[in-house]
Amino acid sequence: MTQPNLGRAYDKLVGYQQKTARFSGISALLGWDQQVMMPPGAAEERALQMAALSSLHHERNTSLELVKLVDQSLNESQKGWLSEDEVFNVQEIKNDLENEQKTPARWVEEFSQVTGQAFSQWIEAKKNNNFKSFAPVLKRIITLCQERADFLKTDQKNRYDVLIQEYDPGSSCDQIDPVFSDLQKNLYPKFGHYADAFAKISDPFSNQRLSVPMADQFEFCKKVAQDLHFSFDYGRLDPAPHPFMTTLSATEFRITMRGSAEDFREMLYAVIHETGHALYEMGLERRYYGLPMGQVKSLSLHESQSRFWENNIGRSLEFMSGLIERLKIYAPQVAERLSASSLFQAVNRVERSLIRVEADELTYHAHVNLRYDLEKALIHGDLSVQDLPGAWREKMKQFVGIVPTTDAEGCLQDVHWSGGAFGYFPTYSLGSMMAAQWWEKIQMEVPNVREDVLGWNWDSILGFLRGHIHSQGRRYSSQELCKKLTGRPVDPAGFIKMTCQKLDQSLTV
Numbered sequence: 390m391t392q393p394n395l396g397r398a399y400d401k402l403v404g405y406q407q408k409t410a411r412f413s414g415i416s417a418l419l420g421w422d423q424q425v426m427m428p429p430g431a432a433e434e435r436a437l438q439m440a441a442l443s444s445l446h447h448e449r450n451t452s453l454e455l456v457k458l459v460d461q462s463l464n465e466s467q468k469g470w471l472s473e474d475e476v477f478n479v480q481e482i483k484n485d486l487e488n489e490q491k492t493p494a495r496w497v498e499e500f501s502q503v504t505g506q507a508f509s510q511w512i513e514a515k516k517n518n519n520f521k522s523f524a525p526v527l528k529r530i531i532t533l534c535q536e537r538a539d540f541l542k543t544d545q546k547n548r549y550d551v552l553i554q555e556y557d558p559g560s561s562c563d564q565i566d567p568v569f570s571d572l573q574k575n576l577y578p579k580f581g582h583y584a585d586a587f588a589k590i591s592d593p594f595s596n597q598r599l600s601v602p603m604a605d606q607f608e609f610c611k612k613v614a615q616d617l618h619f620s621f622d623y624g625r626l627d628p629a630p631h632p633f634m635t636t637l638s639a640t641e642f643r644i645t646m647r648g649s650a651e652d653f654r655e656m657l658y659a660v661i662h663e664t665g666h667a668l669y670e671m672g673l674e675r676r677y678y679g680l681p682m683g684q685v686k687s688l689s690l691h692e693s694q695s696r697f698w699e700n701n702i703g704r705s706l707e708f709m710s711g712l713i714e715r716l717k718i719y720a721p722q723v724a725e726r727l728s729a730s731s732l733f734q735a736v737n738r739v740e741r742s743l744i745r746v747e748a749d750e751l752t753y754h755a756h757v758n759l760r761y762d763l764e765k766a767l768i769h770g771d772l773s774v775q776d777l778p779g780a781w782r783e784k785m786k787q788f789v790g791i792v793p794t795t796d797a798e799g800c801l802q803d804v805h806w807s808g809g810a811f812g813y814f815p816t817y818s819l820g821s822m823m824a825a826q827w828w829e830k831i832q833m834e835v836p837n838v839r840e841d842v843l844g845w846n847w848d849s850i851l852g853f854l855r856g857h858i859h860s861q862g863r864r865y866s867s868q869e870l871c872k873k874l875t876g877r878p879v880d881p882a883g884f885i886k887m888t889c890q891k892l893d894q895s896l897t898v
């Protein structure tokens with residue numbers, strides 16, 4: 390059937406969605422500015438600006454105009470006027486629309502109001518180590534999340550499964566539980582061995598001999614990001630209190646960084662991590678900006694990119710000489726004190742610790758596992774908020790082998806629950822498992838790829854990631870893409886084997 394001359398509703402739908410994406414980009418810019426540049430006196434008015442944009446966003450995502458355009462585009466797709474990618478875009482936009490419509494406006498408003506308050510209450514509670522002051526608002530947030538799960542439920546087995554969809558569509562407890570059971574059985578029992586082995590070796594960073602002034606660290610980290618193909622024609626790196634990456638448009642990506650003069654590892658690895666996120670966003674198909682084929686499917690896939698660069702590449706022995714060469718430009722005396730093998734050992738140290746964001750590559754997953762178990766129990770009503778601190782300590786003892794003495798170092802340490810982000814945590818571990826699977830696959834497909842790492846030549850690796858992952862947009866769920874690329878679902882075996890091999894190697898260099 391021939392298409393009408395007047396243009397397709399699909400093209401109008403594209404224009405509509407891209408305009409919505411531009412509003413999101415403006416929100417992201419305000420958010421970036423809030424954390425990087427904004428003077429403190431502007432905070433209240435800035436929060437109002439961002440709330441105004443987010444209500445505009447909700448209006449656009451549920452408007453009659455959008456409903457009409459989606460209906461007409463579906464009609465065109467049945468007539469065969471749309472390409473395969475276009476049909477996919479319309480289907481996904483329709484699913485997003487239905488989800489938005491299922492959530493009542495009064496819920497959206499209350500959720501944003503409650504989580505807004507909860508954020509400042511969480512900061513205070515953490516500062517004063519006072520869980521009791523945070524408990525009532527946390528309880529309210531859990532009830533709101535349970536309500537949301539009931540609004541959005543389709544064929545999922547339980548409320549937590551519904552909540553995961555927001556962060557890892559297609560995932561479920563039935564897929565995630567075995568991943569963590571495997572880690573409990575085959576990884577956590579190794580913590581003692583590695584922690585003891587590293588405790589016997591002194592950390593070269595411990596006596597400030599490797600201090601690098603912050604200004605030089607910024608330049609060093611910028612150089613590393615640039616040489617990993619982060620383009621400064623389309624991006625920036627700036628200091629801020631928290632490291633993050635944000636996308637402002639199809640052509641603008643910003644990373645923030647923080648660190649300490651005594652230990653450049655913190656900033657360096659946060660920057661490599663965020664660069665991995667940015668490379669993913671930079672690799673999305675620009676022609677599909679604002680549309681499902683130009684978006685990231687899940688946070689676990691996103692995390693599979695950041696952790697791939699941070700851990701599989703950035704903590705490998707082959708990566709080290711190039712790193713030292715670059716450090717030489719900004720801190721020659723410090724670079725002189727390091728060899729590839731001493732730096733390799735220093736960036737792979739294992740230590741039992743209380744704080745998730747400071748944990749090493751190995752023990753990190755025990756921290757995630759604990760949060761996954763506890764938030765599932767909270768959402769399903771099997772754990773009450775008042776029992777959370779005790780349950781946290783028990784799990785820490787069981788999984789990590791040490792116990793916090795304060796709630797500030799226990800169940801108050803993360804921001805996620807204050808924002809109602811239940812279902813987010815497991816994506817960190819799933820991302821690491823997938824990153825190991827990608828690395829295994831790349832090593833099979835690209836001969837001598839370790840020499841490419843040695844020479845800091847990223848064409849083959851980036852080509853693989855762009856071709857198989859970045860360009861796929863929202864086409865596949867993380868589990869589907871993992872099976873398609875590696876023949877296996879998300880599976881910790883590769884991660885455990887590769888990480889332990891690397892640690893053994895770093896202990897013997």
Ligand SMILES: [Zn+2]
Nearest residue numbers: 662666692695
């Ligand atoms: Zn990340």
